[in-house]
Amino acid sequence: MCCNCIQNSDQIQTISPSFDYNQHACSHCKKRQQQERELLQLLPQLLLQQEEREQRAREERERQERQQQQREQEEREQRALGARFSARCSRLDQELRARVQERAGIPPLPTGWYAATDEATGNEYYYTAAGQVTWERPEVKAGAEPKCKQEEAAKQKVAAEAKAKAGAGGGGATAEGAKGETQMVQMHLHQGEGTYEYDPFDEDDEDQEQSLLGEGTFGSTHRMRSKADQQVYAVKMIKVKKAGLPVDMLKAEAARLAMLNHPHIVRYFTVCTFKNGKVFAIVTELLTGGSFLDQIRKGASQEDIARLVGQVASALAYMHRLRMQHRDVKPDNVLLDGTGHAKLIDVGLACTLGSKSRVSAKAGGIVGSNLYMSPEKGCGKSYDCKDDVWALGCMLVGGVLSKPLEDMGLNAIGTLALNRPGVDSLIANARKASAHLGGFVQAMLSEDPGRRPSAQEVAEGLLPDRKLAKDVFATPSTWTPMPDDPMQVLIAPVPDGPEKAEVMRLFCLTAPASVDVKGVFYVQNLALWYSFALKRQTMLMGEKSAPGAAARYERRLFHGCPADLVPKIAQQGFNRSFTGATSGRALYGKGVYFARDARYSMSPEYSPPDAEGVRNMFLVRAVVGEVCKGVQDALTPAVRHGNQLYDSTVDDLENPSIYVTYNDSQVYPDILIKFSQ
Numbered sequence: 104m105c106c107n108c109i110q111n112s113d114q115i116q117t118i119s120p121s122f123d124y125n126q127h128a129c130s131h132c133k134k135r136q137q138q139e140r141e142l143l144q145l146l147p148q149l150l151l152q153q154e155e156r157e158q159r160a161r162e163e164r165e166r167q168e169r170q171q172q173q174r175e176q177e178e179r180e181q182r183a184l185g186a187r188f189s190a191r192c193s194r195l196d197q198e199l200r201a202r203v204q205e206r207a208g209i210p211p212l213p214t215g216w217y218a219a220t221d222e223a224t225g226n227e228y229y230y231t232a233a234g235q236v237t238w239e240r241p242e243v244k245a246g247a248e249p250k251c252k253q254e255e256a257a258k259q260k261v262a263a264e265a266k267a268k269a270g271a272g273g274g275g276a277t278a279e280g281a282k283g284e285t286q287m288v289q290m291h292l293h294q295g296e297g298t299y300e301y302d303p304f305d306e307d308d309e310d311q312e313q314s315l316l317g318e319g320t321f322g323s324t325h326r327m328r329s330k331a332d333q334q335v336y337a338v339k340m341i342k343v344k345k346a347g348l349p350v351d352m353l354k355a356e357a358a359r360l361a362m363l364n365h366p367h368i369v370r371y372f373t374v375c376t377f378k379n380g381k382v383f384a385i386v387t388e389l390l391t392g393g394s395f396l397d398q399i400r401k402g403a404s405q406e407d408i409a410r411l412v413g414q415v416a417s418a419l420a421y422m423h424r425l426r427m428q429h430r431d432v433k434p435d436n437v438l439l440d441g442t443g444h445a446k447l448i449d450v451g452l453a454c455t456l457g458s459k460s461r462v463s464a465k466a467g468g469i470v471g472s473n474l475y476m477s478p479e480k481g482c483g484k485s486y487d488c489k490d491d492v493w494a495l496g497c498m499l500v501g502g503v504l505s506k507p508l509e510d511m512g513l514n515a516i517g518t519l520a521l522n523r524p525g526v527d528s529l530i531a532n533a534r535k536a537s538a539h540l541g542g543f544v545q546a547m548l549s550e551d552p553g554r555r556p557s558a559q560e561v562a563e564g565l566l567p568d569r570k571l572a573k574d575v576f577a578t579p580s581t582w583t584p585m586p587d588d589p590m591q592v593l594i595a596p597v598p599d600g601p602e603k604a605e606v607m608r609l610f611c612l613t614a615p616a617s618v619d620v621k622g623v624f625y626v627q628n629l630a631l632w633y634s635f636a637l638k639r640q641t642m643l644m645g646e647k648s649a650p651g652a653a654a655r656y657e658r659r660l661f662h663g664c665p666a667d668l669v670p671k672i673a674q675q676g677f678n679r680s681f682t683g684a685t686s687g688r689a690l691y692g693k694g695v696y697f698a699r700d701a702r703y704s705m706s707p708e709y710s711p712p713d714a715e716g717v718r719n720m721f722l723v724r725a726v727v728g729e730v731c732k733g734v735q736d737a738l739t740p741a742v743r744h745g746n747q748l749y750d751s752t753v754d755d756l757e758n759p760s761i762y763v764t765y766n767d768s769q770v771y772p773d774i775l776i777k778f779s780q
Contacts, residue, residue, distance in 0.1 A: 181598035182583060216241050298375065299327040299338060299386070321346040322382070326389060332680070336372065337389045340382050350376070353383045359590055360385075360450055361675045363425075364634035364767055367418035369438070369448045372680045386680075390446055392439030395498065399434060399507045405537055408502030411437070413565030414445040416495060419558035421637070422450075423488040424576060425590060425630055431471045432494035434507055473518045474508045478550055481518035489552035492561065493520065496547025503533045503540045523550065575640045582627050592673050593627040594775060606722060606774050609659060613700035614778075621717055621777040631676045631771055638768035639726045642750065656728050660697035660762055662721045662772075663710030669719050669775065676767050677723075691733025692740065692752045694763040697725060697770065703760065705780070712779070722774040727751040727762050739765055 301314040314325040322341040329336060343350060354374055361371040370388040377384055395411060403411075415437055422429060429436075429450060436449045471480070477493035479486045497519070501507035513519055520526065526548055534541030543564060549555045556564070578585075581602045583595045597603045606623055642656060664672060664682070671681060677695045698704045701720065710718040728750025731741045740749035750769070753759035764770055 335389050336386050339385045343383050357385050362630040365418050365421045367414045369446045390438040390440050395437035396434035399501050402505045409565045411445040412499050413562050416558045416562035418447045419491050429491050432491050433472050433475045476518050478520040481520045489555045492555045500529050500533050500544050503536050576636050595625045597623040610701050613702045619779050624775040626673050626772045634768045635771035642728050656726050658725045660723050660725050661701045661704040662697050663704035666713040672772050677770050689736050692737040692763045694765040697762045699760045716779050717777050720776045721772045724771045724773045
């Protein structure tokens with residue numbers, strides 16, 4: 104009741120305690136009492152409605168959970184179907200091989216053994232997926248597994264110890280073949296004589312000396328020009344006998360390095376031999392901008408130091424995602440290209456981490472320079488990727504102080520990391536020179552590896568414009584489970600379902616009706632996928648203000664190729680050294696050509712049939728970016744504005760049917776299609 108009602112009630116109560124106050128209430132109080140009675144009558148109905156809403160929400164959650172379980176069950180069934188298909192094809196392939204050998208009078212190989220030819224010597228050797236290698240053909244013995252002779256076992260042991268001592272890290276790349284069988288993916292090895300010549304080349308005996316770029320323990324590096332494309336490369340020539348490693352092992356290691364494709368890691372192209380196989384050569388890109396050590400000694404600005412260290416950190420983050428450690432990060436192993444961008448080199452000491460993600464200090468695990476060695480490595484303990492972060496922090500110290508550790512007279516003290524007072528002094532001086540970069544130095548040189556930032560965190564801190572989305576490296580959900588080794592390549596059948604139906608739709612949309620599709624396969628290569636994902640992210644970030652950039656930049660295109668290039672592309676991507684157009688045929692530029700229509704790539708000129716009449720074509724994911732009209736034999740696209748080039752070239756700006764890319768990371772070989780016509 105209102106104040107007047109209460110006052111009247113108090114007065115009347117003195118006269119008659121049994122007086123009914125409600126009869127003397129004002130109209131306002133009576134109206135409020137009526138509303139309260141109506142609300143009490145509606146309350147059960149409101150509670151019932153709330154219960155109904157909650158029930159509907161529970162039913163919707165249960166429905167979504169059932170749908171998710173059904174999708175997961177369908178995916179499991181599809182994977183199981185693919186596995187059964189692969190196993191059946193593998194058995195059929197083994198039976199076919201056995202029949203061919205039987206007709207030729209050759210005794211069959213034991214189960215699990217495979218034959219190959221050493222391209223350097225021409226001799227046949229035999230191997231297993233477990234890593235056994237022998238020059239003598241193994242035979243099936245009753246009641247026993249085939250064994251190699253003691254002499255061959257001793258050779259394998261010596262080679263394995265030498266590989267461990269050199270920090271090779273093992274783990275050859277494999278691929279799931281067209282018939283579902285796991286096969287080795289190897290680089291093509293050819294004779295370098297007649298293909299490469301010293302640069303400069305003037306028919307005298309001083310060419311080799313004048314072209315020298317550097318010397319190492321097992322060989323030297325020279326400037327050499329390819330007669331095929333007239334480009335100049337850096338060719339690292341390794342004396343096979345002095346290295347103490349078989350040619351096949353060197354070739355497998357080079358194949359692993361060629362899979363690394365990152366803008367700040369030196370690009371490995373191919374391998375070859377010189378002097379009748381006595382010299383093994385690795386062909387890489389030529390870097391002409393000097394070293395990071397030179398930049399420090401020249402007194403580079405702190406902005407440039409932060410940029411270069413951030414670029415190296417992004418390269419290390421890429422390797423760490425592949426469970427690889429560099430293990431010898433130092434200023435001498437960071438070179439600059441002609442545009443001043445950092446490139447991490449000498450990746451040969453890198454190793455692939457096992458399931459524990461740590462490298463043992465035993466069996467040759469201690470490698471690297473004493474000045475850049477982490478405390479855990481210096482003490483002989485096992486170490487992980489944070490060892491690379493420590494070394495990068497030591498590089499940053501030298502850059503901030505404009506004086507590398509090599510020039511501070513610290514070599515006499517042995518391993519710098521074990522002299523904690525000396526490390527603390529360097530940190531204090533770095534913080535005085537730059538509070539911002541000194542903070543990074545302090546974090547990266549933490550004695551406890553767990554307190555050091557990751558390489559990705561360092562890259563994002565020093566290059567804030569490179570900050571990546573959390574899911575940028577997420578692999579396609581349709582991929583089959585990858586093996587434990589991230590450097591392996593799988594070519595796995597695409598199971599029946601929406602993904603295969605979409606591939607068939609895109610292929611048959613522009614293909615002749617007479618085409619017979621033999622198989623559709625996923626190409627699963629984590630190294631290539633990470634490189635493509637990073638390139639896609641950086642290109643989209645560069646055009647984040649442009650409307651509809653993602654829709655305009657991304658394409659599904661076709662690329663036909665011979666059968667012998669399929670494993671190369673699956674392993675190294677669309678490398679211009681073997682997939683680029685040659686002079687006279689490069690109508691729209693000297694890049695790698697892709698077609699909008701399958702009919703164009705289906706030409707026998709681009710996808711010739713193999714001995715069984717089967718042809719090969721890739722359906723790729725491409726981020727073409729900003730495009731311009733191509734110019735015949737041009738090495739790069741035209742200038743877009745300032746120093747920035749267009750990303751790709753096309754045959755027709757209004758209705759493009761041919762796209763030409765100039766960066767290996769722009770394209771990922773997503774799907775392999777095998778067909779006949």
